[in-house]
Amino acid sequence: MLAFTLRRAIQAIGVMIAVGIISFSMFRFAGDPVNQMVGMDTSGAERAAIRKSLGLDDPVIVQFGHYLGNAAQFKFGISYQFRLPVSNLLMERMPATLELAICATIFAMVSGILMGVYSALRRDSWLAHVFQAVSLIGISLPTFLIGILMIYLFSVTLGWLPSFGRGDVVHIGWWTTGLLTWSGLKALIMPSITLGLFQMTLIMRLVRAEMLEVMRTDYIRFARARGLTTRAIHFGHALRNTLVPVITVAGLQFGSVIAFAIITETVFQWPGMGLLFVQAVQNVDIPIMAAYLMMVSLIFVTINLVVDILYTIVDPRLRSTVSGAH
Amino acid sequence: MTEPVLSVRNLQVEFASRRGTLRAIDGVSFDIAKGEVLGVVGESGAGKSVTGLAVIGLIDPPGRISGGEIRLSGLRIDNLPPEEMRRVRGKRIGMIFQDPLTSLNPLYKIGDQIVETIRTHLNLSETAARRRAIDLLAEVGIPAPEKRIDGYPHEFSGGMRQRVVIALAICAEPELIIADEPTTALDVSVQAQIITLIKRLGRDHGTAVMLVTHDMGVIAETSDRVAVMYAGRVAEIGPVQDVVKNPLHPYAKGLMGAIPTLAGEDKRLVQIPGSMPRLSAIPRGCSFNPRCASAFDRCRVDRPEPQPRGAQSVACHLYDGVPAESAA
Numbered sequence: 001m002l003a004f005t006l007r008r009a010i011q012a013i014g015v016m017i018a019v020g021i022i023s024f025s026m027f028r029f030a031g032d033p034v035n036q037m038v039g040m041d042t043s044g045a046e047r048a049a050i051r052k053s054l055g056l057d058d059p060v061i062v063q064f065g066h067y068l069g070n071a072a073q074f075k076f077g078i079s080y081q082f083r084l085p086v087s088n089l090l091m092e093r094m095p096a097t098l099e100l101a102i103c104a105t106i107f108a109m110v111s112g113i114l115m116g117v118y119s120a121l122r123r124d125s126w127l128a129h130v131f132q133a134v135s136l137i138g139i140s141l142p143t144f145l146i147g148i149l150m151i152y153l154f155s156v157t158l159g160w161l162p163s164f165g166r167g168d169v170v171h172i173g174w175w176t177t178g179l180l181t182w183s184g185l186k187a188l189i190m191p192s193i194t195l196g197l198f199q200m201t202l203i204m205r206l207v208r209a210e211m212l213e214v215m216r217t218d219y220i221r222f223a224r225a226r227g228l229t230t231r232a233i234h235f236g237h238a239l240r241n242t243l244v245p246v247i248t249v250a251g252l253q254f255g256s257v258i259a260f261a262i263i264t265e266t267v268f269q270w271p272g273m274g275l276l277f278v279q280a281v282q283n284v285d286i287p288i289m290a291a292y293l294m295m296v297s298l299i300f301v302t303i304n305l306v307v308d309i310l311y312t313i314v315d316p317r318l319r320s321t322v323s324g325a326h
Numbered sequence: 327m328t329e330p331v332l333s334v335r336n337l338q339v340e341f342a343s344r345r346g347t348l349r350a351i352d353g354v355s356f357d358i359a360k361g362e363v364l365g366v367v368g369e370s371g372a373g374k375s376v377t378g379l380a381v382i383g384l385i386d387p388p389g390r391i392s393g394g395e396i397r398l399s400g401l402r403i404d405n406l407p408p409e410e411m412r413r414v415r416g417k418r419i420g421m422i423f424q425d426p427l428t429s430l431n432p433l434y435k436i437g438d439q440i441v442e443t444i445r446t447h448l449n450l451s452e453t454a455a456r457r458r459a460i461d462l463l464a465e466v467g468i469p470a471p472e473k474r475i476d477g478y479p480h481e482f483s484g485g486m487r488q489r490v491v492i493a494l495a496i497c498a499e500p501e502l503i504i505a506d507e508p509t510t511a512l513d514v515s516v517q518a519q520i521i522t523l524i525k526r527l528g529r530d531h532g533t534a535v536m537l538v539t540h541d542m543g544v545i546a547e548t549s550d551r552v553a554v555m556y557a558g559r560v561a562e563i564g565p566v567q568d569v570v571k572n573p574l575h576p577y578a579k580g581l582m583g584a585i586p587t588l589a590g591e592d593k594r595l596v597q598i599p600g601s602m603p604r605l606s607a608i609p610r611g612c613s614f615n616p617r618c619a620s621a622f623d624r625c626r627v628d629r630p631e632p633q634p635r636g637a638q639s640v641a642c643h644l645y646d647g648v649p650a651e652s653a654a
Contacts, residue, residue: 217428218423218425218428218429219428219430219431221384222429222430222491225416225421225423225495226416226443226446227412227416227417227446227447227498228412228416228442229446232442236442237431240433241431241432315432316433316435317432
């Protein structure tokens with residue numbers, strides 16, 4: 001178990017170094033950063049001085065070492081547009097994105113699992129057919145369109161929910177949360193649904209397929225032959241066996257939820273990292289783009305690690321094999 | 327004689343399919359007394375397993391019991407409401423399936439699965455149920471049960487897992503155990519142990535056992551009586567020595583002739599020509615007639631009904647009106 005976790009952690013570090021190389025190379029391929037910082041009339045000597053002060057005349061490998069060293073301490077340089085440390089900007093925006101992503105994932109998991117279980121157990125009911133139809137819409141309609149349609153319906157026509165922003169937020173240390181105020185909660189509803197809809201349909205279809213598969217297995221038949229209650233069979237035995245693939249997908253999807261948040265955040269003007277990234281792209285703000293790349297990768301890699309460890313909790317067969325075999 | 331534990335009368339099971347209704351079981355009748363082991367043999371598709379599933383009420387749609395009745399110690403169980411039938415399953419009828427590797431839920435400790443089953447049927451506390459589970463594991467021959475109870479299924483060998491399955495089947499002291507090919511998936515040395523175990527448990531607790539298998543050797547070793555099934559019907563039923571030594575039905579004769587013996591190794595094994603008919607194409611009259619060497623005109627028209635013949639009962643026109651002494 002420990003060896004397994006350690007091996008996975010080393011792999012994760014390897015991935016992060018590779019991402020570091022890519023994000024570092026962004027600086028070099030997007031033109032000379034000194035040119036972007038200085039005016040037209042700066043002399044060659046001044047440019048050289050800036051270059052030296054920023055360490056840009058060091059060999060590439062040394063610069064890369066510095067970059068990785070700084071990144072490991074969450075120092076990503078100064079934003080070109082805001083003239084502020086990138087890490088401060090990201091930290092300021094991260095709570096908004098994480099809260100949105102977590103709410104979207106919870107929404108996707110809860111409703112996806114419930115709908116999936118229902119449509120597997122009552123395969124021929126009309127509600128199951130409705131769920132199937134909804135899941136088709138969720139998979140085929142693009143996120144921004146659903147967001148815009150929802151804004152039109154619930155903000156413009158009905159006036160129930162705010163069309164943009166986070167509402168009022170409460171500061172808890174450096175973290176800001178919209179979960180504690182009424183307007184914050186209201187502002188979360190539409191972006192979370194928009195962002196989570198695709199994941200929800202994915203999870204629903206997965207749970208449904210897995211559940212149908214599991215219900216055909218011998219151990220479910222044997223559970224019925226043992227006279228267990230229907231509830232114990234469906235939720236104790238069948239559902240748990242469907243959860244391994246669901247955890248994988250939901251875990252991996254959490255990364256893409258954060259990545260997809262770019263679109264949702266743009267539609268709802270959500271003050272998160274995604275919106276920051278879009279603005280950075282428009283302004284060629286390389287430090288922010290590179291840092292965003294690193295952050296998203298870090299989240300992805302961390303989630304993968306957690307998912308791998310979670311497996312072993314759900315499925316005992318994946319735990320240490322040494323204790324078995326008598 | 328007291329009332330049999332299991333009494334099946336004229337059982338019919340049908341499966342609705344796109345090409346009409348298929349009758350998998352057609353008029354099967356048999357009894358199993360307390361403490362008795364009834365072996366049920368036949369080729370694949372003869373309806374052995376379906377009969378077992380019908381008794382425990384696990385025929386899934388599109389299949390259904392379409393006729394006859396099943397009584398458990400006098401109580402009619404083939405038409406019980408689902409919730410009442412659930413209480414019968416596991417409590418009064420235990421079932422053992424063919425493949426122990428897939429019968430247990432891989433994600434739960436075996437102890438949890440046993441405790442769950444015990445507490446579903448008996449009003450016991452968690453600790454009492456656990457104590458009982460340990461006793462059960464000891465009874466089915468699992469060494470160090472107080473340690474192994476916290477093991478997961480994948481930590482047990484096939485034979486050990488089948489013992490766990492048996493412990494699960496008997497955990498509420500059922501009156502009847504249905505064992506559906508309990509040894510088919512095991513290797514030969516383990517087979518004998520499992521068979522001995524089932525036989526011993528049946529004897530110790532007075533449990534009736536319905537042992538479904540295609541292995542005549544297993545039947546000869548274990549059973550008190552044997553039912554030979556063919557194409558959804560019982561061809562012959564009787565005490566195991568009689569049926570093995572003196573089979574009446576031509577199909578039973580063929581089956582017994584196909585058992586290899588150590589003494590007669592130079593003889594070729596008898597083979598029954600042809601194969602069992604598909605359910606959609608069961609011939610008129612006796613379903614065995616196209617493969618039967620002794621078939622005559624009547625066999626192709628009239629379906630033979632079981633008739634008693636000494637301790638045996640046989641469904642064959644060869645014995646119509648022939649006195650018992652001169653037969654065979």
